[in-house]
Amino acid sequence: MSLSQLARSIVESPTLRLNEEARLLRERGEPVIHLGIGEPKNKAPISAILASATKLVSGDVKYAPTDGLPSLKKAILRYTEDFYDRIVAPENVIVSEGAKQSLFNILFSLCNPQDEVIVLAPYWVSYPEIVKMVQAVPVIVTPEDGSFVPRFEEIERAASSSTKALILNSPNNPSGAVFPEELVAKIVGFCEKKGIWLITDDIYHKLVFDGKVAPPAWRYTEKDVESTKVLVVNGVSKLYGMTGFRIGWVCANRELVRIMTNVQAQTTSCVPTPSQAAAEGALTGLQSYVESLRLTIQNNRDVLMQEMRSFQGVTLRKPEGTFYALPDFRAYRMSSVELSNLLLRKAMVVTVPGREFGMEGHLRLSFAGSVKDITEGIARMKWAIDPESPNEIWIGERKLVRDWL
Numbered sequence: 001m002s003l004s005q006l007a008r009s010i011v012e013s014p015t016l017r018l019n020e021e022a023r024l025l026r027e028r029g030e031p032v033i034h035l036g037i038g039e040p041k042n043k044a045p046i047s048a049i050l051a052s053a054t055k056l057v058s059g060d061v062k063y064a065p066t067d068g069l070p071s072l073k074k075a076i077l078r079y080t081e082d083f084y085d086r087i088v089a090p091e092n093v094i095v096s097e098g099a100k101q102s103l104f105n106i107l108f109s110l111c112n113p114q115d116e117v118i119v120l121a122p123y124w125v126s127y128p129e130i131v132k133m134v135q136a137v138p139v140i141v142t143p144e145d146g147s148f149v150p151r152f153e154e155i156e157r158a159a160s161s162s163t164k165a166l167i168l169n170s171p172n173n174p175s176g177a178v179f180p181e182e183l184v185a186k187i188v189g190f191c192e193k194k195g196i197w198l199i200t201d202d203i204y205h206k207l208v209f210d211g212k213v214a215p216p217a218w219r220y221t222e223k224d225v226e227s228t229k230v231l232v233v234n235g236v237s238k239l240y241g242m243t244g245f246r247i248g249w250v251c252a253n254r255e256l257v258r259i260m261t262n263v264q265a266q267t268t269s270c271v272p273t274p275s276q277a278a279a280e281g282a283l284t285g286l287q288s289y290v291e292s293l294r295l296t297i298q299n300n301r302d303v304l305m306q307e308m309r310s311f312q313g314v315t316l317r318k319p320e321g322t323f324y325a326l327p328d329f330r331a332y333r334m335s336s337v338e339l340s341n342l343l344l345r346k347a348m349v350v351t352v353p354g355r356e357f358g359m360e361g362h363l364r365l366s367f368a369g370s371v372k373d374i375t376e377g378i379a380r381m382k383w384a385i386d387p388e389s390p391n392e393i394w395i396g397e398r399k400l401v402r403d404w405l
């Protein structure tokens with residue numbers, strides 16, 4: 001079939017594929033533990049549900065303004081003022097179907113073919129693919145010291161006269177790393193000086209542990225929203241566990257928002273209004289909800305660290321935020337894809353291969369699920385590959401015997 005070369009060059013989303021595989025296994029009655037999942041288990045805030053239900057019950061579900069319902073934009077402006085200490089106008093905000101569409105709109109609106117976009121490894125799987133979709137070129141920066149945060153000089157070295165943008169995601173998916181304030185400030189200064197757009201993906205910005213904060217890049221520019229190179233992406237997916245509602249947004253200068261609005265108008269027209277109402281409900285409802293989610297996830301992180309401690313040969317940098325950890329399994333001398341497949345087939349534990357995030361030899365483990373999933377998942381992983389662990393394990397009524405080590 002003669003399909004578009006560009007479309008064919010876009011790889012499948014590994015995380016969505018794994019979700020589907022896990023779902024099919026579960027449907028067959030297999031006791032799958034999903035440590036690949038990128039969403040908290042909680043129910044959406046009641047304020048979100050009620051706002052969305054009210055919209056639906058009204059029966060008045062029609063097209064909305066392309067850039068978002070004015071009342072949701074108002075709630076986003078308030079949120080922006082509270083968290084970022086920035087006052088922006090409704091014309092500086094565009095609401096999209098999840099932060100993913102926000103990122104697509106930004107890159108599509110900024111990039112010409114062959115422009116370069118700096119992506120810092122480990123990176124969220126979709127960044128390089130979206131960059132490729134808009135015919136730009138991802139330039140990957142991998143920390144030379146094996147850590148998950150690059151040195152400023154490494155970023156500086158990756159920039160060329162073709163660099164159009166840099167994507168910064170802190171707290172970081174997949175490593176859970178939070179970029180230090182000094183580095184964030186330097187990156188902002190560098191981008192403003194060089195005229196490089198700094199796309200800051202703040203989708204996990206409040207899911208930070210141990211009393212720390214993730215310094216948002218926007219704080220380190222003195223320029224106003226009309227003249228800064230810092231663009232802010234945020235949304236309700238992770239913060240409120242509202243992944244299915246598909247609401248994200250961008251704060252940017254008016255001209256860019258206007259162009260992105262044209263792009264969105266010609267692709268998806270507008271964002272479904274029951275979802276927009278839900279996001280407004282979440283943003284204007286009780287914010288203690290976010291804190292209780294954060295505490296649950298922090299506790300899960302502590303359980304994961306405890307369980308991983310006795311895993312032979314595996315090293316793990318403590319996640320400071322998000323709900324992901326990226327342990328290093330290189331001692332097991334398998335590719336991350338082989339390892340992830342083995343864990344799924346033998347132990348029925350879903351993990352995501354580090355290769356997908358630009359970190360071969362690692363696996364991404366999500367601790368967004370229950371404590372039971374984390375402890376049992378890691379116990380099964382140890383059984384499958386750690387020769388020091390017992391040879392037999394019970395999964396429900398089923399006794400599994402390890403005969404491949």
Ligand code: PMP
Nearest residue numbers: 038098099100124173235237248
């Ligand atoms: N950015 C990052 C770093 C993410 O991890 C995700 C979701 N996994 C997104 C953006 C997309 O979020 P949304 O559900 O709002 O599209």
